[in-house]
Amino acid sequence: MSTIFDAIPPIPFVGEEGEAEWGFRAWQPDRMVEGRRMADWLRPAVAYWHSFCATGADPFGAETMDRPWFRTADPMQAARQKAEAAFAFMERLGTPFFCFHDRDIAPEGATLRESNAMLDAMLDVVAGHMRRSGIRLLWGTANLFSHPRYMAGAATNPDPDVFAHAAAQVKHALEATHRLGGENYVLWGGREGYDTLLNTDLAREDAQLGRFLSLVVEHKHRIGFRGTILIEPKPMEPTKHQYDRDVATVYGFLARHRLLGEVKVNIEANHATLAGHSFEHEVALAAALGLLGSVDINRGDPQNGWDTDQFPNNAQDLSLAMLEVMRAGGLGSGGFNFDAKVRRQSFAAEDLVHAHAGGLDTLARALLIAARIRADGRLDRARAGRYAGWDAPEGRAILDGGMSLAALSDRVLEGGVDPRPRSGGQERLENLVAQLAR
Incomplete structure (x- = not known):
């Protein structure tokens, strides 16, 4: 049985610089x-x-x-x-x-x-x-x-x-x-x-x-x-x-x-x-x-x-x-x-x-x-670094249920916890992704 696609050849890989009408530029199944x-x-x-x-x-x-x-x-x-x-x-x-x-x-x-x-x-x-x-x-x-x-x-x-x-x-x-x-x-x-x-x-x-x-x-x-x-x-x-x-x-x-x-x-x-x-x-x-x-x-x-x-x-x-x-x-x-x-x-x-x-x-x-x-690796390192405190013993204790609300309050009031904001660096990371996407 003939089909409307019979005149079209199998599509080859021609690479990003290829100029053929039919051809894959990036798709290589076995790459x-x-x-x-x-x-x-x-x-x-x-x-x-x-x-x-x-x-x-x-x-x-x-x-x-x-x-x-x-x-x-x-x-x-x-x-x-x-x-x-x-x-x-x-x-x-x-x-x-x-x-x-x-x-x-x-x-x-x-x-x-x-x-x-x-x-x-x-x-x-x-x-x-x-x-x-x-x-x-x-x-x-x-x-x-x-x-x-x-x-x-x-x-x-x-x-x-x-x-x-x-x-x-x-x-x-x-x-x-x-x-x-x-x-x-x-x-x-x-x-x-x-x-x-x-x-x-x-x-x-x-x-x-x-x-x-x-x-x-x-x-x-x-x-x-x-x-x-x-x-x-x-x-x-x-x-x-x-x-x-x-x-x-x-x-x-x-x-x-x-x-x-x-x-x-x-x-x-x-x-x-x-x-x-x-x-x-x-x-x-x-x-x-x-x-x-x-x-x-x-x-x-x-x-x-x-x-x-x-x-x-x-x-x-x-x-x-x-x-x-x-x-x-x-x-x-x-x-x-x-x-x-x-x-x-x-x-x-x-x-x-x-x-x-x-x-x-x-x-x-x-x-x-x-x-x-x-x-x-820089994007993953930046993300991991942003949450590094949760990998420390105090952070793990909070998530593991080792600290109650009262214990957290005591830690802040008695330990002098005074957190400071840290930049999320969004623009730097957006620039990084744009650079790597070229």
Whole structure:
């Protein structure tokens, strides 16, 4: 079967000075960085939905992406065409992983039984492409937000029948992910939130969401799925307020429902900024709380207040988040998934290649910058020095519970403790990072 990517050759490495139209400037999968392959640090993945399902439509205009599978009348034949093209694309790019929603892979039928049957048939097709190409599944998920039945949420829906339908859909999608050897399973609560409190019972919906996630974890263990269950935080859009707003909110939710240790987070860069945080903040907090699982790598536009899902192109900005990933020892079974889409005017097949190649180069450059910062050591020494007092006996005694409030008071009053402010040296450290990022 021919595809729209047949005329595009496998993308070679050409180096930073290379002028060829097709070529990686920084991405070298086998390059060693701190004793680990670049590919093993980054574990990059292609997002099936944005790359092969997006039509280019927006609220003000019709589709602009003219893909052959969009014009095929038989939905299952279209799904097979799309899969053929998707793997042809990923093989040319050399990415080791992909991610998908159930409805990306196969069409939705008139009933869930029919939808499941079509997905099962397509899993055989996808599994064949995976065996042939060696490309693996980073994570799978279920689309619990597009169909009108989910307009008021899935797990948090006021109708228990919708909750049951969503549970059945997730059961099948989790089993499909397991069948394909997926390394994680993601839950994105696209409509798990509210548009108005006038018709919303927050306590009830929190309890429903907690029960739903507990059911997913129970089924994971029942079927022997060894991958990580991930929640993807987002503050709003499409709802006014979503219950998985950010990493801190997810941590509180997991603690409240006794799910710590069972679930981690899949952090999206653009979602972090929509929540009013920097991307590196969310990565650092997730690592500190033991929740760092995987990353959807993209960026927003500072002039747009919504989730624009653009490909990353600024390695210096990204290097601070990459530094936190490296400090955490990597992403384990997670990776960097390009949850990003080409712009509406970038409708040619080669635009999709250029977008991913540039994104891979940006990730690689950010990794190399982060490694330079770590090798230089000055940033880590400055941070450690700032907290040196806590490593002294008095500081350790405070944290270990060896001193009461009264004992601390006596130490200050009787010992003449008179602390003086110390500069944080922020500008010096910012200059250092900028220097090392060149």
